[in-house]
Structures are given as C-alpha cells and as structure tokens.
Amino acid sequence: MNSAATTPRSKSSRFRPGDRRLKRRKSRVSTKGLYIRAIRDTFIKLSPQSAIKNPIMFLVWLGTIITLVATIYPPIFGPVTQKNSQLFNGLVTITLFLTVLFANFAEALAQGRGKAQADALRSTRTETSAKKIVVDGTITEIPSTTLKTGDTVYVVAGDIIPADGEVILGVASVDESAITGESAPVLKESGSDVASSVTGGTRIISDELIIRITTDPGKGFIDRMIDLVEGAERTKTPNEMALTILLAVLTLVFLFVVTTLPAFAYYVNSPINITVLIALLVALIPTTIGGLLNAIGIAGMDRVAQFNIIATSGRAVEASGDINTLILDKTGTITLGNRLAEAFIPINGHSMAEIANIALAASIFDDTPEGKSIVRLAEKFGAKFDIDRKQAQGVEFSAKTRMSGTNLPGGYEARKGAVGAIKSFVRSRHGKETPELDTAYEEVSHHGGTPLAVCLNNEIYGVIYLKDIVKPGIHERFDQLRRMGVRTVMLTGDNRITAAVIAREAGVDEFIAEATPEDKITVIKREQAEGKLVAMTGDGTNDAPALAQANVGVAMNTGTQAAKEAANMVDLDSDPTKLIDIVSIGKQLLITRGALTTFSFANDIAKYFAILPVIFVAANLESLNFMKLNSANSAVLSALIYNALIIPFLIPLALKGVKFRPLSANQLLQRNILIYGFGGVITPFIAIKLIDVLITFVGLT
Ligand SMILES: Nc1ncnc2c1ncn2[C@@H]1O[C@H](COP(=O)(O)OP(=O)(O)OP(=O)(O)O)[C@@H](O)[C@H]1O
Ligand SMILES: [K+]
Numbered sequence: 001m002n003s004a005a006t007t008p009r010s011k012s013s014r015f016r017p018g019d020r021r022l023k024r025r026k027s028r029v030s031t032k033g034l035y036i037r038a039i040r041d042t043f044i045k046l047s048p049q050s051a052i053k054n055p056i057m058f059l060v061w062l063g064t065i066i067t068l069v070a071t072i073y074p075p076i077f078g079p080v081t082q083k084n085s086q087l088f089n090g091l092v093t094i095t096l097f098l099t100v101l102f103a104n105f106a107e108a109l110a111q112g113r114g115k116a117q118a119d120a121l122r123s124t125r126t127e128t129s130a131k132k133i134v135v136d137g138t139i140t141e142i143p144s145t146t147l148k149t150g151d152t153v154y155v156v157a158g159d160i161i162p163a164d165g166e167v168i169l170g171v172a173s174v175d176e177s178a179i180t181g182e183s184a185p186v187l188k189e190s191g192s193d194v195a196s197s198v199t200g201g202t203r204i205i206s207d208e209l210i211i212r213i214t215t216d217p218g219k220g221f222i223d224r225m226i227d228l229v230e231g232a233e234r235t236k237t238p239n240e241m242a243l244t245i246l247l248a249v250l251t252l253v254f255l256f257v258v259t260t261l262p263a264f265a266y267y268v269n270s271p272i273n274i275t276v277l278i279a280l281l282v283a284l285i286p287t288t289i290g291g292l293l294n295a296i297g298i299a300g301m302d303r304v305a306q307f308n309i310i311a312t313s314g315r316a317v318e319a320s321g322d323i324n325t326l327i328l329d330k331t332g333t334i335t336l337g338n339r340l341a342e343a344f345i346p347i348n349g350h351s352m353a354e355i356a357n358i359a360l361a362a363s364i365f366d367d368t369p370e371g372k373s374i375v376r377l378a379e380k381f382g383a384k385f386d387i388d389r390k391q392a393q394g395v396e397f398s399a400k401t402r403m404s405g406t407n408l409p410g411g412y413e414a415r416k417g418a419v420g421a422i423k424s425f426v427r428s429r430h431g432k433e434t435p436e437l438d439t440a441y442e443e444v445s446h447h448g449g450t451p452l453a454v455c456l457n458n459e460i461y462g463v464i465y466l467k468d469i470v471k472p473g474i475h476e477r478f479d480q481l482r483r484m485g486v487r488t489v490m491l492t493g494d495n496r497i498t499a500a501v502i503a504r505e506a507g508v509d510e511f512i513a514e515a516t517p518e519d520k521i522t523v524i525k526r527e528q529a530e531g532k533l534v535a536m537t538g539d540g541t542n543d544a545p546a547l548a549q550a551n552v553g554v555a556m557n558t559g560t561q562a563a564k565e566a567a568n569m570v571d572l573d574s575d576p577t578k579l580i581d582i583v584s585i586g587k588q589l590l591i592t593r594g595a596l597t598t599f600s601f602a603n604d605i606a607k608y609f610a611i612l613p614v615i616f617v618a619a620n621l622e623s624l625n626f627m628k629l630n631s632a633n634s635a636v637l638s639a640l641i642y643n644a645l646i647i648p649f650l651i652p653l654a655l656k657g658v659k660f661r662p663l664s665a666n667q668l669l670q671r672n673i674l675i676y677g678f679g680g681v682i683t684p685f686i687a688i689k690l691i692d693v694l695i696t697f698v699g700l701t
C-alpha cells in the first residue's frame with residue numbers, strides 16, 4: 001500500500017451510501033439473436049470432433065445412431081417383435097436425439113452471451129494506427145498491432161489508445177466506456193499510482209499523453225477479455241475435472257452392467273433387444289449433469305462478467321466460492337474513505353491558532369484528500385502560510401512512514417501523521433511526550449476517527465481529528481459472510497483504538513492495526529499455512545506480490561499494470577467491496593453444480609425402477625413394476641422422455657444458478673440433499689407415471 005490507498009479512487013469516491021453500484025453490464029445483444037445463434041450452434045456441436053468432448057453425451061449420440069439403424073431396418077439386431085417394432089425404435093431414436101440436442105443447446109446458450117460480448121468488444125477495437133516516438137524524438141505512424149512492450153507512443157484528444165501502457169508524461173481524460181461500460185471520463189496522469197495505467201482500445205478525449213507500451217500485440221487487456229468471455233481459454237477447473245472423471249467412471253460401470261445384462265437375461269429366459277438395452281444405458285448414465293456441467297461453468301464465468309469483473313480463469317471464480325478468509329483494508333473499503341479533517345485539538349498549552357498554523361504548514365504540499373481537507377479546516381481558523389513556497393519542501397506521505405509534512409526555511413520541520421510515527425519523530429529530536437497527547441488521541445480514536453498528531457521540530461502541538469464513516473450496510477454483509485463460514489480480517493495502517501472501534505462497528509472478525517503494506521502478504525501466508533484459501537483486493541504496485549500470493553486477488557481497474565497482472569480478477573468498477581459479491585458468485589457456482597449433480601444422480605434411481613421390470617418381465621418379476629406403467633414399451637419410452645426433457649427444464653437453473661442463501665457449507669449440504677436429493681428421487685416417479693399415462697392416451701405405445 002502507498003499513498004494511493006488513502007486517495008479515494010476516482011470511482012469509489014462516487015460511492016453513495018446505500019448505492020450498491022452493481023449495475024450490470026448492459027447486454028448489447030437481443031434475446032432473439034441469442035436463441036437463433038444457440039440453435040445454430042446446437043447442430044454444429046453434433047460433429048464428432050465437438051461431440052466427443054462430452055463423453056457422456058457422445059455415448060447417447062452413438063446410441064441414437066444404433067437405434068436409428070434398428071428403426072430403418074428392424075431385423076438387423078434380431079427378430080422383430082412388438083417390443084422391437086419400427087414405431088418403438090423410431091420413438092426411442094427421436095427421444096435420444098433430442099437428449100443430445102438439449103444438452104448441446106444448454107452449452108450453446110451459455111456460450112452465446114459470451115460470444116456476443118466478444119463481438120461487441122472486437123468492434124470497439126478498430127484497426128488503429130499509433131504515433132510511435134523513435135529514438136531521435138520524431139514521430140512515425142505505424143499500425144498499432146505492431147507495437148511492442150517498451151515502445152513509446154504519443155496520443156492526443158480524439159485518438160484511440162493503441163495498446164495497454166503506462167502514462168509517462170501528461171494529464172488527460174480518457175473515455176473507458178469500451179471496457180467498463182461507464183460513460184464518465186477518467187483522469188489519467190503520469191506518476192500517479194492509480195491513474196497512470198491506460199488500456200488499448202479506449203479513447204483519449206482531452207489533452208495529450210505520452211505512453212510507454214507494456215504489452216505485446218494480441219496480449220492486451222481487451223484481447224484477454226475477448227478470449228475469456230468467448231470461452232476460448234476455458235479449461236476445465238480442478239473441480240470440474242474431478243466431477244468429469246467421476247461421471248466417466250460411473251458411465252463405464254453402467255456400460256459394463258448393461259453389456260452383461262443380455263447374458264443374465266438370457267439365463268432367466270427373458271432375452272432383451274438392443275433398443276431397450278440402449279434405453280436402459282442412457283437412463284442410467286448421468287446425462288442430466290453430463291449435459292449441463294459445461295453450461296453451469298460457463299454461466300458462472302458469465303455472472304462474474306455481468307458484475308463488471310474480468311476473471312482471468314475459471315479456477316479463480318471457483319476458488320472464490322471456497323474462500324475461508326477475506327482480507328480487506330479499512331479506509332475506502334470498510335469506511336467511505338473520504339476522511340476529512342473535522343477538528344483540531346490543541347494540547348500542551350498551545351492555542352487553536354498555533355495548531356492550525358502548523359497543521360497548514362505541514363499540509364501545504366500534501367495532495368491527499370486528508371491533506372487538502374486539513375488545509376481547508378486550517379484556513380477556516382484563519383491560518384496563513386506566508387512563507388515563499390519555493391523556499392519550502394514537501395515531505396510526501398507514505399504508508400511506511402505514516403506521516404507527511406514540510407521542511408521550512410531555517411531548518412524547521414512541520415510534520416503530521418500517525419501518533420506513533422510523530423512520537424518517534426519527536427523523540428529522535430529529543431522532544432518530550434506528554435500524557436495530554438494520549439488523552440487527545442484516545443478521544444479521537446474512540447470515535448472511530450483517525451488521529452493525526454501535529455508537530456514542529458520536537459514540539460507536539462496537538463491532534464487533528466480525521467473523520468471517517470463506516471459504509472452503510474457493511475455490517476449485514478459481514479454477517480452474511482460469517483454465516484457462509486468466511487472470516488473477515490481488516491488490515492489498517494491506523495492505530496489500535498481506531499481500528500478496534502471501526503472493527504466493532506463494521507463487524508469484522510479480526511483486525512490488524514498499524515499494519516504496513518508488507519503485513520498483507522504476511523497475513524495471507526499465515527492463513528494459507530493453516531490450509532485456508534484467502535481473497536484480497538488491492539491496487540498499488542506494492543500490493544502486487546500479495547495479489548499474486550492470495551488465492552483470489554482482485555485488482556482495481558484504476559490500479560497499476562503490475563497489480564492487474566498479478567491479480568486473477570480485475571474489477572472494472574474499482575469497488576473494493578465487490579470482493580464480497582465475488583465470494584457469493586463463486587459459492588453459488590459450486591452450489592449450483594452440487595445441487596444439479598445430486599439431482600441427476602437421484603433421478604437415475606427412479607428411471608432404473610421404471611425400466612428394470614421391463615427387462616425381467618418374462619422372468620415374472622412383475623412385483624418390480626410397482627409403478628404400474630402401462631406396458632414395457634411405454635415404461636422405457638416414458639423414462640427416456642423424462643430423461644431428455646429434464647435437461648431443457650433445468651437450463652434456466654443451470655444458467656441463473658440456484659437460489660443462494662448465505663449459509664455454512666454444512667447447512668447448505670443438508671439443504672441440498674433434502675431439496676435436490678429427495679426431490680430428485682420423487683420427481684421422476686411422478687413425471688414418468690404422467691408421461692406414461694399421456695403417451696398411452698395419445699396411442700404412441
Ligand atoms: N496524508 C497524510 N499525512 C500524514 N499522515 C497520514 C496521511 N494519511 C494517512 N496518514 C496516517 O498514516 C496512517 C497509515 O495510513 P495508511 O494509508 O497506511 O492506512 P489507513 O489509511 O489508515 O488504513 P488503510 O490501510 O485501511 O487504508 C493513517 O492511519 C494515518 O494515521
Ligand atoms: K440419465
């Protein structure tokens with residue numbers, strides 16, 4: 001952390017109480033277009049190269065072809081009976097084909113939104129030319145796609161910034177709506193930690209800038225964003241891999257069972273035909289979750305994108321659902337962050353005028369919002385700075401020194417800062433500390449304010465009260481997190497008392513006061529050593545190592561390139577509280593997948609009971625047919641129709657995610673088993689019975 005952390009970011013300063021600022025990225029595509037595209041992709045996905053990527057559905061696809069052959073030429077797999085009629089084979093074929101199409105459609109629909117977003121992004125990235133500054137200082141125009149890391153370019157109002165980079169000279173306003181969807185221009189200037197990074201594809205709307213390019217062609221932020229929303233880079237996450245393997249193993253087991261059935265059936269004198277065997281196989285293998293698994297993952301990434309967050313990997317999104325510890329800083333994240341000087345408290349017999357004068361002198365070069373507000377307050381008290389500015393020299397604030405000030409002519413040093421920092425400053429100059437200082441500083445701290453001690457050389461004049469307010473609603477959000485089993489740790493450079501007061505008011509579980517930027521990484525490592533997953537936000541260059549170390553590191557879009565590269569998510573709105581939403585989205589993704597897996601497995605039990613009696617009907621195991629389905633054929637068909645229809649039925653749930661409640665992992669598990677496990681067993685019995693009655697009524701079997 002550095003001075004950047006105390007500067008309200010251009011965007012978070014627009015935070016209004018109660019305003020969640022989670023306006024969603026406006027969808028630039030029509031729903032109709034989305035569906036047309038999804039239907040087209042549904043059929044493209046039937047190609048073998050594409051179909052094989054989903055082994056479960058591929059097996060169904062193979063089964064469809066076999067039953068199709070049996071439909072065209074029924075005697076091919078044995079004598080034609082009523083159980084093996086052309087009509088029955090044909091109906092099974094259609095049902096199986098629909099099953100494959102439904103699964104393809106689910107995936108295509110999930111991908112569709114991302115593809116549409118990618119198209120929109122591509123259209124903003126027109127082929128631009130760049131004004132490259134060459135060694136002798138002259139400018140040559142080259143295509144922006146040939147720019148490399150380290151090149152220097154010149155841009156002027158109206159130009160599109162040709163590639164990602166850092167401003168090295170100039171101040172200008174930039175329209176970043178192409179990436180953030182936010183129309184208000186953002187100020188960019190060199191030297192500033194938070195405002196010096198620019199993104200290729202955005203447009204400069206005033207003044208001019210000189211930019212050093214920080215990415216190679218095709219590797220820029222917008223390129224990465226396109227790859228991501230399009231799903232080009234989507235590799236299966238570890239969780240998805242594990243589930244895919246489980247599903248594959250289950251499928252193999254069922255495949256084995258089903259292929260050994262004919263021998264067994266023959267033994268009990270009840271030969272089975274191939275169509276029924278395939279139907280049984282398809283009913284048993286986990287087609288529901290197999291068909292929806294990819295859609296769930298893609299939709300999770302998409303939900304993150306809708307919150308204006310760029311996640312660089314699906315793994316990060318999932319990890320955010322497993323987070324145990326959330327590290328947040330105080331100023332600007334938990335509090336509103338526009339700390340303003342509220343009062344001066346003179347001590348040691350000094351007057352209000354004296355402290356106001358020294359505070360003014362110590363703040364005259366301080367550009368932080370704190371510094372500026374101190375100047376305003378001091379001037380209200382009639383303080384004046386009548387020394388020639390050129391004779392004085394500013395001492396910039398840093399989170400490490402925790403103070404700032406001005407060196408005045410004649411060797412005078414005016415300083416203000418954290419009480420501990422000023423105490424040691426005064427001590428090093430053989431000044432004395434008084435109990436009055438502690439009284440004043442404790443009073444401010446007990447109000448949750450930040451006390452700044454003011455001194456001139458070795459004499460302390462008093463305390464400035466910087467007022468800061470806990471964001472409304474933050475307490476409830478931490479309560480939610482606690483219910484989800486997530487611990488929150490507040491890290492602040494402020495003193496222990498202030499930290500304790502704010503921590504209590506905000507309801508965080510733990511706080512660390514007088515923290516240096518390095519402490520962030522220490523805390524992360526400590527938590528990780530205990531086997532915990534940690535999430536944090538940051539924006540400064542010195543946050544980069546911690547962002548990289550955290551399991552989920554969210555960089556602010558206003559932050560430096562270093563921070564953005566180290567993080568695995570970038571928040572385009574630069575709202576540090578969004579970390580809380582990210583955790584919720586991740587949890588929802590994991591829960592949705594878990595719920596639908598449970599439902600899928602539970603479903604198969606019922607289908608098994610619907611079909612099994614059919615197979616052993618000749619063996620007089622009629623007692624197995626407790627569902628009293630009309631006929632063998634209608635039982636098989638009903639189970640298959642249910643098996644197909646359940647996929648489109650669950651698509652909305654897979655894409656939207658199951659209703660999310662902030663509960664602990666254990667409570668969630670219990671809830672899910674109850675709803676999706678129990679429901680998953682009951683639903684198909686009822687549905688299959690209904691379908692059986694219906695198809696018998698219309699005379700299909
Ligand atoms: N402009 C400033 N001049 C002098 N001292 C400052 C200034 N801004 C902050 N301080 C002091 O330095 C301390 C550390 O600042 P730092 O930015 O590291 O932490 P913070 O803003 O209090 O909390 P957080 O880390 O949550 O942002 C502050 O608590 C305050 O006492
Ligand atoms: K199934």
Ligand SMILES: [Mg+2]
Pocket residue numbers: 005006331493
């Ligand atoms: Mg700060």
